[in-house]
Amino acid sequence: MKQWIDSMDKAVLGMGLLRVVGGSLELMAAITILYFNDIKKALALNSILATIGPIILISTMTIGIIGVASELDPIRLVLVFCGVFLILLAVFK
Template sequence: MKDWIQSMDKMVLSMGLLRVFGGSAELLAAFTILYLNDIKKAVAVNSILATIGPIILISTMTIGVVGVASQLEPMRFVLVLCGVFLILLAVFK
């Protein structure tokens, strides 16, 4: 297992670990909401969780774009950045 992790691309490992963290936060929030059994507290927990999701998204996108940047032609890189911008625009609007 240790050799498998060491052989992985560090950026891919970082993106995967961020997603594992995000998924764990989602599960923890779900169990917390069920445990609290109160609509006002559930909305508060959900609002906290709503800030974590976009942070994870932006972080993984940044790592991915930085990792791919050196392998792309300049025009393709501009297109990737435009795509990331449109995704973020859709998420925050």
């Protein structure tokens, strides 16, 4: 197992771990919502998740772009940044 992790790209490992953390937070929040069975607490937890989701998205995209930046032409890197900007624009609007 350690050899498999050591052979992985560090950017991919970081992106995967962030997604695991984000998914775990979502699952824990869902279980908490069901446990409390209260609409006010459910809305509060949901609003917290609404801020955590984009943070995980931005973090994983940043790690990925940093990992790919050395391999891309400058024009393609600008296109990637434009794509990320459009994703973030859609998420926050």
